Amino acid sequence: MTLSTRIFARRPDFGAIIGVALLFVVFSLIDFSGWWSGRTLGNILQFTAILGCIAIGQAIVIMVKEIDLSVGSVYGLTGIAYITLEADLGIPGAMLAAMTIAGSIGFLQAMAVIKGKIPSMIVTLGGLFAARGLIYVWTGGSVRTMPADSRAHWLNQLFGGELFGIDAAILWLALLIVLLSLVVWRTKFGNRLLATGGDENTALSQGIRTDRVKTVAFVLCSLLAGFAAILTLADDPRTHVTLGDLMELEAIAAAVIGGCLLTGGRGSLLGAVLGAFIITSVRYQMISLGAPASWYITFVGLVVIAALIFNQFLARWATKQA
Amino acid sequence: MKWLTPLKMGVLALGLTLTTSAAIAQEENEYRFVMVSHIGSNDPNMRWLTIAMDEFEKKYPNVSLDYVSSNQYSVQELVRLLDQTIASRPDGIAVPIVSRDALEGPIRRAIDQGIPVVAFNIPDNRSQEERIPYLTYVGGDEYLTGYMTGQYAIEKAEAGEVPMPEHVVCAMIAAEHEGLRERCRGIEEAVAEVGATTEYLFTGADPSTFRSNLRSYLSANPQSNYILNMGDFTAPWSWQVANELDMNPDVNQEGMTILAVGIGPIGLSGLKNNHLLVASEQGFWLQGYIPFEWLYWHHELGYEPQSDIITGPIMVDRDNIDKFDPLSKAVFGAGSEDDSAWQ
Numbered sequence: 001m002t003l004s005t006r007i008f009a010r011r012p013d014f015g016a017i018i019g020v021a022l023l024f025v026v027f028s029l030i031d032f033s034g035w036w037s038g039r040t041l042g043n044i045l046q047f048t049a050i051l052g053c054i055a056i057g058q059a060i061v062i063m064v065k066e067i068d069l070s071v072g073s074v075y076g077l078t079g080i081a082y083i084t085l086e087a088d089l090g091i092p093g094a095m096l097a098a099m100t101i102a103g104s105i106g107f108l109q110a111m112a113v114i115k116g117k118i119p120s121m122i123v124t125l126g127g128l129f130a131a132r133g134l135i136y137v138w139t140g141g142s143v144r145t146m147p148a149d150s151r152a153h154w155l156n157q158l159f160g161g162e163l164f165g166i167d168a169a170i171l172w173l174a175l176l177i178v179l180l181s182l183v184v185w186r187t188k189f190g191n192r193l194l195a196t197g198g199d200e201n202t203a204l205s206q207g208i209r210t211d212r213v214k215t216v217a218f219v220l221c222s223l224l225a226g227f228a229a230i231l232t233l234a235d236d237p238r239t240h241v242t243l244g245d246l247m248e249l250e251a252i253a254a255a256v257i258g259g260c261l262l263t264g265g266r267g268s269l270l271g272a273v274l275g276a277f278i279i280t281s282v283r284y285q286m287i288s289l290g291a292p293a294s295w296y297i298t299f300v301g302l303v304v305i306a307a308l309i310f311n312q313f314l315a316r317w318a319t320k321q322a
Numbered sequence: 323m324k325w326l327t328p329l330k331m332g333v334l335a336l337g338l339t340l341t342t343s344a345a346i347a348q349e350e351n352e353y354r355f356v357m358v359s360h361i362g363s364n365d366p367n368m369r370w371l372t373i374a375m376d377e378f379e380k381k382y383p384n385v386s387l388d389y390v391s392s393n394q395y396s397v398q399e400l401v402r403l404l405d406q407t408i409a410s411r412p413d414g415i416a417v418p419i420v421s422r423d424a425l426e427g428p429i430r431r432a433i434d435q436g437i438p439v440v441a442f443n444i445p446d447n448r449s450q451e452e453r454i455p456y457l458t459y460v461g462g463d464e465y466l467t468g469y470m471t472g473q474y475a476i477e478k479a480e481a482g483e484v485p486m487p488e489h490v491v492c493a494m495i496a497a498e499h500e501g502l503r504e505r506c507r508g509i510e511e512a513v514a515e516v517g518a519t520t521e522y523l524f525t526g527a528d529p530s531t532f533r534s535n536l537r538s539y540l541s542a543n544p545q546s547n548y549i550l551n552m553g554d555f556t557a558p559w560s561w562q563v564a565n566e567l568d569m570n571p572d573v574n575q576e577g578m579t580i581l582a583v584g585i586g587p588i589g590l591s592g593l594k595n596n597h598l599l600v601a602s603e604q605g606f607w608l609q610g611y612i613p614f615e616w617l618y619w620h621h622e623l624g625y626e627p628q629s630d631i632i633t634g635p636i637m638v639d640r641d642n643i644d645k646f647d648p649l650s651k652a653v654f655g656a657g658s659e660d661d662s663a664w665q
Contacts, residue, residue, distance in 0.1 A: 034541075034542065037541075039541055040538075040541065043534060043537050043538070043541075047530060047531075047534045050530060132393065133393070136362065136363040136393055137363070140363065140366070140369075141363055141365055141366040141368065141369075142366045142555070142586070142587070142588075142654065144660070144662045144663070145662045145663055145665060147662070147665075148665060232529075232530055236529075236533075236562070238529065238558050238559065238562065238663055238665075239529050240527075240529055240555050240556075242495075242527035242528055242529065243528060243529055243530075244528060245526065245527045245528040245531075246526070246528065246531075247528060280534070283534070283535070283538075284534065284535075284538040285538075287523070287535055287538040287539050287542070288538045288539070288541065288542035289542070290542070292522075292524065
């Protein structure tokens with residue numbers, strides 16, 4: 001194995017890259033014209049952009065050895081807030097208010113985890129139910145959509161329209177990957193993030209304020225879930241109180257498939273997006289090829305287990321090589 | 323002092339009347355009935371039920387009614403709620419049989435403890451001898467809902483108003499919901515009579531996932547020309563996906579035709595604006611009222627209904643929107659004038 005190959009194989013998202021390559025080969029062999037049609041890839045990429053955005057946030061939280069089960073409900077609540085508040089606050093005001101709600105939930109959850117010393121799984125499970133409950137109480141079960149002139153607002157179009165013939169959500173996701181990857185891999189904060197997840201006591205002994213790092217991770221995660229909701233509803237504001245139903249599980253699965261270790265300290269934002277692509281494309285193609293859609297849930301479960309085993313193996317191998 | 327005699331008689335009569343009234347009042351039984359429901363506050367149809375229950379309480383002040391529900395399409399959650407309700411020893415329970423396997427144990431336990439049970443909304447579809455021994459079933463017939471919707475589409479196709487069904491997509495938002503499967507089986511058997519096929523597509527309930535799954539299926543199966551939605555709230559999503567795929571989803575003689583189960587502002591405005599061919603209504607208001615009538619009279623006089631009480635489906639189309647509009651406004655606060663979901 002050459003040095004460059006070895007370096008490439010040590011990447012946390014190596015498994016996801018191989019997975020995506022395999023996916024392209026398999027789907028091309030089974031259904032070449034269907035898979036390579038602009039409509040198929042366009043639809044898959046559009047949904048990947050939404051799920052990928054949530055998965056990036058989840059990956060950041062997992063990197064600090066925590067988990068956020070509330071992202072599906074935060075996604076739902078932010079989206080409903082955006083639609084509902086638009087009538088009173090206008091597009092900019094509603095967007096700002098919705099993102100504030102998302103960020104506040106992340107902050108409150110971080111405080112409960114850090115100050116309350118409660119496991120993040122319990123706190124965010126509570127967040128999942130609380131945010132979903134708020135949606136039901138707020139809407140009473142039915143959500144109206146946005147009027148046509150509000151949809152045409154430049155800010156709404158910036159997030160939900162098309163830029164250069166490409167869905168805005170896809171471009172926003174690309175921008176997020178670049179920016180946040182730079183933050184994680186090229187800044188002190190990134191080092192602290194991985195150090196906190198790798199070994200919190202060591203990080204503390206080196207003077208890292210791990211509580212601050214975790215707070216930023218939780219807030220970022222909720223903000224990204226909220227941003228995904230804005231991208232979704234700016235594109236199509238017809239929605240329902242079920243918005244984001246079970247999305248948290250898909251986001252966690254995407255992050256794990258993408259190379260995030262639940263033990264913290266290792267992960268990849270690009271990998272999380274590739275994981276989202278794998279989940280979305282497998283579901284899309286399974287339905288397209290005639291398999292019952294409910295099989296997809298089983299398939300995702302199996303892929304997550306396989307990815308966990310592969311990524312653990314990869315992590316051990318990378319440690320030995322280092 | 324002759325006048326004293328009638329006075330004494332009057333006082334005696336008044337005393338007797340008051341004593342008797344008090345005795346009757348004391349003898350009036352107090353009851354607490356509970357509706358354990360899968361229709362949570364996330365489903366606007368809950369309001370049909372709770373409004374009907376309020377009316378019932380007004381008519382029977384000695385009965386208190388509780389509505390407990392889950393906001394998730396989860397059988398486990400419903401079983402948990404049912405267990406909690408049984409433990410509170412109510413005088414009667416109304417519950418939908420969303421899964422007979424999961425609910426049979428708790429319901430039999432309630433009946434063994436002397437708590438009468440009425441099934442509502444979804445029945446145990448087994449024969450009378452095999453099914454869970456509840457008092458009666460009050461609700462629509464899920465199979466009939468799908469079957470009559472299919473028959474309605476065929477009738478309209480024969481009249482030349484819409485295309486004849488060739489391939490129907492039954493868009494199931496919850497895979498584990500037996501009632502939804504029955505609806506799909508109903509339309510499957512109805513359209514099979516004209517040689518059409520049916521796909522049971524698990525779409526999920528999240529709007530984006532729903533659209534993504536349906537888009538995938540329709541792209542690969544462009545021969546699909548009908549979509550049956552399990553609630554009127556998903557009908558605009560189906561319409562939108564079909565529209566994006568250039569499948570001409572409005573009600574006319576070609577392309578895709580959209581059908582729905584359930585009616586509210588979204589369904590009514592869809593009918594009015596020609597996006598939706600028909601939406602069936604299953605008599606939700608009656609389902610929130612009749613179960614408690616039977617539980618009450620079962621306690622008071624030992625009544626037992628001799629057959630199930632079917633409250634629907636009632637087919638709602640452009641011809642009878644005006645009858646449902648006032649109902650929709652009373653329950654949902656809006657009617658067919660609110661077409662925002664379709665824009």
